[in-house]
Amino acid sequence: MKKMFKTFAALILIQVAFAGTISLIAQDKAGKAEKVKTMKCWASMTCANCQAKIEKNIAYEKGVKDLVVDLPSKIVTITYRTDKTSPEKLEKAIQKLGFKTETVVEKK
């Protein structure tokens, strides 16, 4: 019983340590300032495969710093370096994968 408890405690400890390390790394990255901008575009995705395809390919486009592909809303959010690429280039890259795209202008 004691051992069981110990095991459980160890489990929690490891998790806290792991999460701590990762968040430190994440913070460190966020600290660096670069000329980055975020764009949103709508892509004609229909399934998880399409999502994977965009994630897989756009991540390797020049200047892409971050990427969120949301399948339910079909919205692709790309954070990019302004000196290396542009929204037009990125949208073209998505079209090249066989998707139709539309630039999203958020109302508000």
Place this chain on the structure above:
Amino acid sequence: MKHKIYLLSLLILIPIASMAQLVSGTVFETIESKKSPVPGVNVHWSGSQIGTTTDAQGKFQLFKPDTYSQLVFSFVGYKSDTVSIPGAAAGLEIMLIPGQELAEVRIVQRNPGAHIDRLAPIQTEKITYAELCKAACCNLAESFTTNASVDAYYSNAVTGARQIRLLGLDGIYVQLLTENIPTMRGVASSYGLSFFPGPWMEGIMISKGTASVKNGYESIAGQINVEYLKPNTADKLLLNLFLSNAGRKEGNLATSVKFNDHLSTAVLAHFSDDQQKEDHNGDSFLDEPLYRQYNVLNRWYFSNENIRMHAGVRLLKEDRYSGQMDFDQTQPRDVEHPYGIGINTKRVEGFLKLGYVFNNELNSSFGSINSLSYHDQQSFYGIRNYSGKQFNYYLNLMYQTDIVNSKHTLVSGFSFNLDNYDESLDSLVSGRDERVPGVYSEYSFKPSEHFNVLAGMRLDYHNLYGLMFTPRIHARFDIEGHTHFRLSAGKGYRSPMVIAENNHFLANSRRIILEPSLRQEEAWNFGLNITHYVPIGIQPLAISGEVYRTSFLEQVIVDLDSSVDEVRFSNLDGKSFSNNYQVELTGQFIRGLETKVAFRYTDVRYTFQGDLIEKPLISRYKGLFVASYQTPLKKWQFDLTCQFNGPGRIPSTAANGEMHSMPDSFDAYTIINSQITKYFRTWDLYLGVENLTDFRQMHGVIAGDQPFGDHFDSSLIWGPLHGRKIYVGFRYRIEREEEE
């Protein structure tokens, strides 16, 4: 600090909230029974000025204000109509019907997203392809390292045979399926798990407790269904190479060709080889067997408006050698020479699955499954010889239809299973024919999104054991979508094939004693699972708690306690049960970092000489911690899995004398696995380590120096036999071009 946290949570929530408001889809009309997009259709929220028009491809998207929920579609020549949109929706397909009188707008399809699993009445855990990529996962036995419910273990110290356990019960109580076809039963069960190459798999579904009656009466502890890559969806090419420092070399190739919209084919091939002799624990026996496996599957897929067809053929050959380090296959097999083990397996499989969809209001469909397999195992364990051949034919015909409306669905069918066994152990020859026709019916009732029931029963007639009645029920309900309750109860049966399923006992000096008439195994299983989703973090935190109890009415007890010189197989006389209590937390608090913490307590007992005793060689508990971090662009992935295995009982070996005995229990131990993956656009590279702390069960073999003597025993295994293993792997793929 507090403000920072608020700000952070706001930042996280804002994009989610604004995205959730988006509604998109396509408007079609039917021209000569073909769907054709309609451009220029006016789309607006009823009672507002907010709207848009469809583009040249008939597509539209607009944001949904909170105050409006009625979306109006209007176009000249079509009657305008209104669709109720309660929340965010994507991929809507709107069918406009021309003419004034027939005008109707119908939602043909709505993308269900990730809700399916949450709504299934049977508690099902899915191990996805991505999950399989978190560890080496060379075959099915190794695919469960990140899963808390399934344990993989070695069945003995010398053959390298791996088995799984679910709910504390041995793999034979888990029904194994490939794409809903029962597989690796009987003679194939001892080594079967290594015949499922990991890279062929698209996913694995694990359901605990008795499963659907559609697949037969056999699942007692649960069901594991393996889905392989499909010709119509697989990548054009997938190449995987793997190498470990223990000498394992593997190559996997999956390639698919799509001839046209209807017909496609895929070839999945696997080769693995290990010829490196190692003995790290100094027991004079190889730590892992030498083996070579060839495994090829060719499958075809055909579909048109009404028909779906899957068909395939698989060929498998494996040669496995083990035993003492000095053993050589060319030596004569007698007590004068080193102890050797040889297991030569050949297997042929063929399957044909047909589905016919009737285009009617009741979503009726007819399906048939035909499967044939022939399994041949020729083996020797020292001076013992075992040969097992099994021919199996399986037929399943099913008809599914809604009754009145889609709230009521009925699946009924007929199944037939034929097994022909031909076995010999030394001079003892035995044959057996099993023929089991059966009928089943399963009714599904879904009055709302929050409640559904699946009730099934089947009646089978076994030519040796007679009539079997199998009732099973599963129910699910949720409270406002965030707390889900699942209940299951049901019965299962199994015909024991003692020697085939316990082949590993041949690698020791224990005499095998069989009770003259072993009865068919029979058990009840009851389960309760509560899962609560808490909307914190990037993905909702899932907290689940579950209790499963399996209670045997009839069971074949594997008795290692009566005598150190024997292994007895006898009918259960009294009670036998397995109780499982498990809690699991899965969440993602930091983007890209998924964590899972699970704890399971297992209590497996059976009656032995009038007393309830604990099943030996099973850890009483298991703790699991899994962390997986993926960088934002998914170029790097870091995985860590820690398994904490509890202590357990070892059958007494005191009668062997001090020289050849083990303690009567084993202590808790920890296994840590880790892997780093680097993704490139078309290829991945991974480097990993299994059993990082190099923990091993020492003394896996009793009296290994006298393998032909009275005390030799290799079956008392509770822990890993192989220490730290380092591996590298490579995956290359050519994706399929998207045809629109």
